[in-house]
Amino acid sequence: MTHDFVVVGAGVSGLTSALLLAQHGHSVALVEKSGQTAPLLRGFSRRGVHFDTGFHYTGGIGKGEPLDVFFRYLGLSDRLSLLPFGARGFDTIRNVRDGFEFRFPSGYGPLRQNLLQAFPSERSAVETYLDAVRSACDSVPYLNLDASLDARGGLSRVFGPTLKETLDSLTADKILKSVLSTHCLLYGVAPEEVAFQQHACIVGSYYLSANGIAGGGRSLATAFDARLEELGVETHRGCEVTSLSVAPEGALRGVRLADGRELRCGGAVVTVHPRTMLEMVPEGAFRPAYKTRIMGLEETVSAFMLYSVSDIPLPIFSGRNLFVLPSADSLRDLGNRTLEESPLYLTAAYARPGDLPRGFIGIFPMLPETTRAWEDSRKGNRPGSYGQFKEEITRRMENLIKRYCPELAGATSLAETSTPLTVRDFGNSPSGGLYGVKHKVGQYNPVPLTRVKGLYLAGQAVTSPGVLGAVLSGFMACGNILGHDRLIKELKRCR
Ligand SMILES: Cc1cc2nc3c(=O)[nH]c(=O)nc-3n(C[C@H](O)[C@H](O)[C@H](O)COP(=O)(O)OP(=O)(O)OC[C@H]3O[C@@H](n4cnc5c(N)ncnc54)[C@H](O)[C@@H]3O)c2cc1C
Incomplete structure (x- = not known):
């Protein structure tokens, strides 16, 4: 069957793109490698506590703010209930060496x-x-x-x-x-x-403003799913796109799947990591300089993460995050520091939406190189030395959190840990970068329009990471198809 558009990847940017195109009357197929849409948003549970992975909170979703307008336009808002973060202090910055604390209201x-x-x-x-x-x-x-x-x-x-x-x-x-x-x-x-x-x-x-969503990333994923169904988007879950077919005159004509099928289409919005996108495109479709540029894009930091559960509620994380800086200098050379010199981001985990937090997630930024010695291994076949390394890191992370957050008073116990290899293997990030490729001075990230007619790019690499950045990227890519002026005019009606 031929579709007007195929969208590759059902993360936030792909879901946004699929809805936008379908809302404007196009027939759309959405193809996702994972067995579920928005795998990054769905998190996991341990010992009765749900740990969010790719979404804890967002800015700009208060009434009339950009993400609120986007979600209303996409038909998602009525399906979501916001969890307002503390208006007088949604993020606390704790500087350990200088004994200084600051709250962002x-x-x-x-x-x-x-x-x-x-x-x-x-x-x-x-x-x-x-x-x-x-x-x-x-x-x-x-x-x-x-x-x-x-x-x-x-x-x-x-x-x-x-x-x-x-x-x-x-x-x-x-x-x-x-x-x-x-x-x-x-x-x-x-x-x-x-x-x-x-x-x-x-x-x-x-x-x-800063808000979470009741039920976390799963609720956002469910809202997207319901809207896909309402708009009749043909969603292929558990299907990997292996290549894009490009006609001899240089226009995109279809998307090939790992099971051998080809979805014919007039155009595609590809939202995967830029290096993965490059592997899909036939030889000669892009200039060598473009390929070199994409292959050379630097990755954002990765992380060691620790997931803990608690027998008692943890009001310290209720509607607020805690950012710990060992010193005022801790953000320099991000990721390339020992755990003891590294900043730490702590955020809540819940047993049930609406209750007080019953756990937390601790994220220590680290370069993916930290686990390079085991990069050829996959979950299930990691060598013993990796297990020992992880145990040692876990012990140090636990000690640091105890020292930085005496408020926890030893009430928590370890439920899980993850490393840059976990981020690589479960986060669809070829090198384990938490937020895909960097946006940094001197680096030219891809833009939505490409040399291949009908091939558009969206995703965190194109605009910026975060749910807001990924949604924005969908608008920027689809604006090239639907008309930016038209989209903006329609969005204004949702303000
Ligand atoms: C630990 C962590 C915490 C975060 N916390 C927050 C937060 O609190 N707030 C916030 O706003 N943002 C947060 N983010 C960032 C946010 O989750 C991401 O920026 C955003 O979800 C990226 O969306 P995307 O669509 O660009 O990419 P992705 O979600 O990566 O989407 C790409 C999709 O393509 C699929 N795919 C890959 N290859 C193929 C293929 N060959 N065929 C078919 N499908 C394929 C992937 O499975 C994936 O679903 C966090 C991220 C991480 C890692």
């Missing part, structure tokens, strides 16, 4: 006030920084429905300045700089590499 006004209270002599730095974040967000089409659709925003994400350069130009206060840089853990790129513009477009949405 919702809203630019309260954030400005908290920052000025904590750093009274840094008024000019705080105000200039917040104004710059806000104006960076305002310059991005779709995030701001009134922004112009030119490409300059994209270039400032490649040419810089970096976040570090920007902060250095504003202040000499190391603690303030570390506080304003901590959210680089949400996208996995160090402050000395990420463009200020890129950082701002991600954190700016959290400065508006």
Whole structure:
């Protein structure tokens, strides 16, 4: 059967793209390698506690904010119930060496006030920084429905300045700089590499508001599934796309599956990791320089992660995350530090939606190279030395968390751990990067339009990581098909 479009990969960006195309009357097939759509969002359970994997909270989903408008437009909002994070402090930054704590509240006004209270002599730095974040967000089409659709925003994400350069130009206060840089853990790129513009477009949405979703990532996946069905999207789960067929004149004509079938189509939106996409395209479809560029894209950091359960409720993680920095310097050279020098991100896990947290997830950013010695192994055939290594890392992670969070008072016990190899094998990230490829100064990431007629790219590599970034990428890719002006005009009706 021939479809108007095939969407490859049913993560958030692929699901968004499939809905957008189907909402506009196109016949769409969505193909996902995993047995379920949105595998990254579904998490897993241990000892009665559900641990989310690819979604804990998001910015910009408060009423009238960008993700709220996107979800209403996509017909998802009525299927989701938001779990508001603490308006007066959704993220606590704990700097261990300096004995300093800072709470990020919702809203630019309260954030400005908290920052000025904590750093009274840094008024000019705080105000200039917040104004710059806000104006960076305002310059991005779709995030701001009134922004112009030119490409300059994209270039400032490649040419810089970096976040570090920007902060250095504003202040000499190391603690303030570390506080304003901590959210680089949400996208996995160090402050000395990420463009200020890129950082701002991600954190700016959290400065508006921070919310979880009742039931976590699974509820979001279920909402997407229901909408796919409503719109008649033909969804192929457990089907791997092995190649794309391109006609001799250079136009895409179909998508081949591992079981030998070919889905003929007029066009495709491919949302997989860029290196995986390259493997699907026939020889000669792309120029050698493009291939070299894609193959050379650097990955975001990976992580060691620890999942713990608790016999008693853990109000410390109720509606808030805890970011621990051993010192103000801990974000530099992100991932390339010992566990003891590494920042740590702690977030809640729940036994039942609506209850107080009954567990937590601890994420220590680490380079994928940390587990390179075992990279040829897969789950089930890992050598004993890997097990010993993991045990040692687990012991150190537990000790650090005990030291950093005396509030937990030994109430928790270990349920699971994971390493960069787990991220690689279960997160569909060829090298184990938590958020796919980096967005960093000097690196040209792929854009939605390609040289192959009818082949469009979406996904976190194209715009930015996070649910908001992945949804945005779907709009950016499909805007080339459906018309950006038309999409933006329709979105404005959902404001
Ligand atoms: C530990 C962790 C925590 C996170 N926490 C948050 C958070 O709190 N908030 C937030 O907003 N974001 C968070 N993120 C980031 C967010 O989950 C991702 O940025 C987003 O889900 C990426 O969506 P995507 O569609 O671009 O990619 P993916 O979800 O990777 O989608 C690509 C899909 O393609 C499929 N695929 C791959 N190869 C093939 C093939 N050959 N054929 C068919 N299908 C294929 C994959 O199975 C996958 O489902 C987190 C990520 C991680 C790893």
